[in-house]
Amino acid sequence: MIRLDNLSKSFGDHRVLDAIDLTLAGGSVTALIGPSGSGKSTLLRCVNLLETPDEGSLAIGDARIDFRPQRRVTHAEVAAIRRHTGMVFQNFQLFAHLSVIENVMEGLVTVLKWDRARARERAAALLEKVGIAHKADAWPSTLSGGQQQRVAIARALAPSPQVLLCDEPTSALDPELSAEVVDVLRQLAQEGTTMLMATHDLRLAASIAHDAVFLKDGAIVEAGPSSALFSRPRDARTARFVSTLTQSSMIQ
Numbered sequence: 001m002i003r004l005d006n007l008s009k010s011f012g013d014h015r016v017l018d019a020i021d022l023t024l025a026g027g028s029v030t031a032l033i034g035p036s037g038s039g040k041s042t043l044l045r046c047v048n049l050l051e052t053p054d055e056g057s058l059a060i061g062d063a064r065i066d067f068r069p070q071r072r073v074t075h076a077e078v079a080a081i082r083r084h085t086g087m088v089f090q091n092f093q094l095f096a097h098l099s100v101i102e103n104v105m106e107g108l109v110t111v112l113k114w115d116r117a118r119a120r121e122r123a124a125a126l127l128e129k130v131g132i133a134h135k136a137d138a139w140p141s142t143l144s145g146g147q148q149q150r151v152a153i154a155r156a157l158a159p160s161p162q163v164l165l166c167d168e169p170t171s172a173l174d175p176e177l178s179a180e181v182v183d184v185l186r187q188l189a190q191e192g193t194t195m196l197m198a199t200h201d202l203r204l205a206a207s208i209a210h211d212a213v214f215l216k217d218g219a220i221v222e223a224g225p226s227s228a229l230f231s232r233p234r235d236a237r238t239a240r241f242v243s244t245l246t247q248s249s250m251i252q
Contacts, residue, residue, distance in 0.1 A: 001026055002047065002163055002196065007056035007067075009039075009046055016042045017053070018218040024163070024211075027192040031205035031226060034215035035241065040198035043215070044165045047196065048085050049078045060084040061162050086156030090168040092148040094140040094155075101127060101136040104155045112159060119158075126154035130184050146177030150184055157188075164188065166197035170204055182207070202242070206230050214238045 002024040009017040017039045024030050032040040045051040053067040063080040094103050104123035108114040127133040130150040170178040189208045199205050212226040222238045233239040
């Protein structure tokens with residue numbers, strides 16, 4: 001389970017996240033939606049501690065951190081949270097100098113100190129899972145965007161995280177390549193992988209997410225089952241935003 005209580009983050013005088021309260025059950029898939037600048041990506045980065053919240057608390061499994069001004073988060077606390085999370089970035093962020101299978105192995109070998117044979121076996125199984133085992137020895141530069149994102153998903157899954165964080169996983173892809181990634185994420189959802197994803201892709205959110213959270217100006221406007229939020233939003237601001245996503249999907 002993931003729990004955020006009163007989580008806030010500012011950059012200078014700009015309050016990017018304002019008292020976020022959010023609970024995710026194990027095995028659930030939650031989509032963060034909202035306009036650009038609403039705080040979706042910052043929220044994901046705070047969960048993975050790529051950004052440090054100013055106030056509030058974060059708990060994932062048995063790891064918990066309370067944030068206060070002037071309190072320094074320790075390396076041990078960061079490591080405890082990150083042991084439970086895997087991150088998939090918008091622009092893949094694969095290591096260009098490593099082969100596909102070495103990209104998936106890297107964290108297991110350098111961070112978790114697995115021996116290379118065990119890491120390679122785990123990486124090979126994950127590449128098979130995301131449908132790209134035949135590219136194990138290829139360089140990332142030779143792959144399509146959809147293939148690179150599938151490698152990135154395999155890499156994020158390598159240490160068996162409790163939650164997979166996805167930051168706009170399809171936004172850098174054209175519709176055909178996006179479908180490859182959606183299929184992989186749908187399979188993971190069906191297998192009970194806990195996911196928190198920021199996305200503008202209504203098809204991704206509606207077809208995979210159990211729950212959706214609409215953010216605007218750093219605050220949660222509305223949250224609930226995705227089917228209800230997309231078809232019968234309670235707040236007028238949510239309705240306006242969902243209608244723009246629907247129109248965009250129809251154009252594509």
